[in-house]
Amino acid sequence: AAMEKGEVHYAGMAAIYYSDVRYLEKLPHIGITTKSYEMSSPIIELNFNTKRKPFDDVKVRQAISYAIDRQFVIDNVWFGFGKPATGPINSNFAASGLYTADVKNYNVPNGIEIANKMLDEAGYPRGANGTRFEIIHDITPYGEEWRRFGEYVQQVLEKLGIKATLRYEDVPTWLRRVYTNYDFDLTNNWLQNLADPAIGIHREYHSSSIRPGTVFVNCTQWSSPETDQLMDQASVELDPKKRAALYHEFQKKVVEAAPNVWVHELKFSTLYHKDLKDAVISPLSVMVNFDRAYFDK
Numbered sequence: 353a354a355m356e357k358g359e360v361h362y363a364g365m366a367a368i369y370y371s372d373v374r375y376l377e378k379l380p381h382i383g384i385t386t387k388s389y390e391m392s393s394p395i396i397e398l399n400f401n402t403k404r405k406p407f408d409d410v411k412v413r414q415a416i417s418y419a420i421d422r423q424f425v426i427d428n429v430w431f432g433f434g435k436p437a438t439g440p441i442n443s444n445f446a447a448s449g450l451y452t453a454d455v456k457n458y459n460v461p462n463g464i465e466i467a468n469k470m471l472d473e474a475g476y477p478r479g480a481n482g483t484r485f486e487i488i489h490d491i492t493p494y495g496e497e498w499r500r501f502g503e504y505v506q507q508v509l510e511k512l513g514i515k516a517t518l519r520y521e522d523v524p525t526w527l528r529r530v531y532t533n534y535d536f537d538l539t540n541n542w543l544q545n546l547a548d549p550a551i552g553i554h555r556e557y558h559s560s561s562i563r564p565g566t567v568f569v570n571c572t573q574w575s576s577p578e579t580d581q582l583m584d585q586a587s588v589e590l591d592p593k594k595r596a597a598l599y600h601e602f603q604k605k606v607v608e609a610a611p612n613v614w615v616h617e618l619k620f621s622t623l624y625h626k627d628l629k630d631a632v633i634s635p636l637s638v639m640v641n642f643d644r645a646y647f648d649k
Contacts, residue, residue, distance in 0.1 A: 361625040385632055386619040394543065395545065396434070419467040440612070441603055456608050488516070503518070534573060579605050
C-alpha cells in the first residue's frame, strides 16, 4: 500500500510478496526489474538430513528429486519469478563457463511414476494404509510463500506414500535445529551462490563446512572425498578452462548424489517508482549506498 501511494519508492530483494508484485507492476508509475541480483544468484532447495533414515539412501533422495514439479512451484508459489534449477550452481555462471546443464535430469514429466518405482526398489513399500514412512518437514520461517511451498511438498510426498508433518518455527529455533542440532528430516531454504563458487558453493558441500553452530553451510552433512578434492583444486586453479572442467565434474557428482533437491533459481524482484533514477545499477542489489540515486521531477 505504501508503495502504491508513493510513500515508499523502492522495494528490493522481494520485500513485497510476489502476488502483490504482480498487481503493482501493472500500475503506470511503478517499474519492476529482476536485474541487480547477479552476485546473489539464489537457488531454492529442499535439504535432506543425509545422516538420518530414510534420507541416508541416495535412491530415496533421488526419488523425491524426481517428484518435485519445479515449474509448478515457480508458477504457483513464486508467481513466475524463477527458472528451474539443474544443480548446485546457478546458470548465471554460464557466462564464465563454470555452469553446466549436463547433469542427471530430475525435471521430467513422469517424475511421480519414477519416484514411486524407486521407493519400492529402495525397500520402502507402502503399508496397508498406503504409507511408506513418516517424516517432519521443517519449513523455512520466511513468510507465506515458504508456507505454500511446504504445503506443496507435503502434497507431493503424499502421492509417494510419504506422510509429512509440517513444522513452522521462529527463525532462531529453526536455525538452531537445522545448523546446530541437525534435528530434522527435511527442510527447505534458499542460498546464494555469491560471486564465485569458492565463496557460495563450497560452504554447502565441502566436508570442512559441516560445522555445528554455523548457519547457512552444509546442513545436509553430505560430502565426499572426490567432491572435496574437486573443490580444493578449483579453488587454486588459474586456467579458466581447467577450472570450469573441475566444476563441471563437481556438479555431475553432486547432482547424482542428490543431497538436495534443487528446485529453482529464484529471481528476486525490485519495485521502484519511475521518477527514482539510478537506484538499480549494481549486481549487489540493495547492498549498495545508492550514492547515484536521484529523483527526476
